[in-house]
Amino acid sequence: MPEAAGEPVVLERAAGVGGEMVLRRAGAHLEIIGNGVFLMDTRNGESERLLVRAAAEGLRGPARLLIGGLGVGFSLAEALLLPQVAAVTVVEREPAVVGWHRTLLRPWSRGALEDPRVTLQCADLLDVVADPRAGTFDALCLDIDNGPDWTVTPGNARLYGPAGLELLAERLTRQGVLAVWSANAAPRFEELLRERFARVEARPVPVPRGEPDVVYLARDPFPAARFPVTVSG
Numbered sequence: 001m002p003e004a005a006g007e008p009v010v011l012e013r014a015a016g017v018g019g020e021m022v023l024r025r026a027g028a029h030l031e032i033i034g035n036g037v038f039l040m041d042t043r044n045g046e047s048e049r050l051l052v053r054a055a056a057e058g059l060r061g062p063a064r065l066l067i068g069g070l071g072v073g074f075s076l077a078e079a080l081l082l083p084q085v086a087a088v089t090v091v092e093r094e095p096a097v098v099g100w101h102r103t104l105l106r107p108w109s110r111g112a113l114e115d116p117r118v119t120l121q122c123a124d125l126l127d128v129v130a131d132p133r134a135g136t137f138d139a140l141c142l143d144i145d146n147g148p149d150w151t152v153t154p155g156n157a158r159l160y161g162p163a164g165l166e167l168l169a170e171r172l173t174r175q176g177v178l179a180v181w182s183a184n185a186a187p188r189f190e191e192l193l194r195e196r197f198a199r200v201e202a203r204p205v206p207v208p209r210g211e212p213d214v215v216y217l218a219r220d221p222f223p224a225a226r227f228p229v230t231v232s233g
């Protein structure tokens with residue numbers, strides 16, 4: 001009786017694009033594990049909400065946001081509460097995660113996937129930001145990993161390097177802000193942000209135990225790099 005002993009119980013398993021996806025229940029809460037990495041649970045969500053709120057501070061509406069990925073839906077549900085937000089594109093790589101929002105995770109995303117302001121792209125975020133047809137956004141709110149130094153799959157690390165930041169800068173409007181979630185301070189990533197953006201801020205968010213989460217905010221990219229860069233390879 002694992003649950004009686006306080007142990008998580010596996011509710012669903014699915015083969016995913018980036019490794020096996022598992023949805024577990026632990027008491028009243030649900031947990032998502034991807035590729036063997038604990039990704040998200042329904043316990044708190046304060047820093048995942050701040051990711052969106054901090055990005056939207058000072059944005060003039062009607063604003064267009066991109067959220068990557070969906071997780072348990074805290075960030076997406078928060079975006080839909082903000083009056084200046086007119087449209088949200090949510091990019092999630094794992095079909096299983098999307099499916100769980102029609103069933104077990106629905107109470108946390110509060111039906112957000114059916115909101116007319118929301119467009120879901122079940123795709124790899126790195127492919128989406130590399131495609132100029134994605135257009136530009138007033139905020140890119142990125143939380144696909146446990147942070148720049150702790151990625152769920154090795155390929156995601158490309159997002160946080162100079163080539164990835166170049167593509168992200170291209171996806172921003174003039175008032176645009178890049179917001180990146182991390183489970184810990186990521187000093188090398190902050191340095192790279194400061195090389196590419198004129199205004200960079202790191203906002204620590206205390207958590208009940210351990211190191212604070214950190215939300216990185218970057219605005220005003222410097223003019224584009226002189227040479228084209230790619231995240232492929």
Ligand SMILES: C[S@@+](CC[C@H](N)C(=O)[O-])C[C@H]1O[C@@H](n2cnc3c(N)ncnc32)[C@H](O)[C@@H]1O
Pocket residue numbers: 018034039040048049068069070071072073074075076091092093094097123124125126143144145146152156
């Ligand atoms: C930490 S959770 C997101 C938590 C979310 N902010 C919330 O409020 O619940 C990370 C999500 O990103 C997804 N993901 C991981 N790598 C991805 C990628 N390369 N492209 C798109 N989604 C990805 C995972 O499947 C997972 O659903």
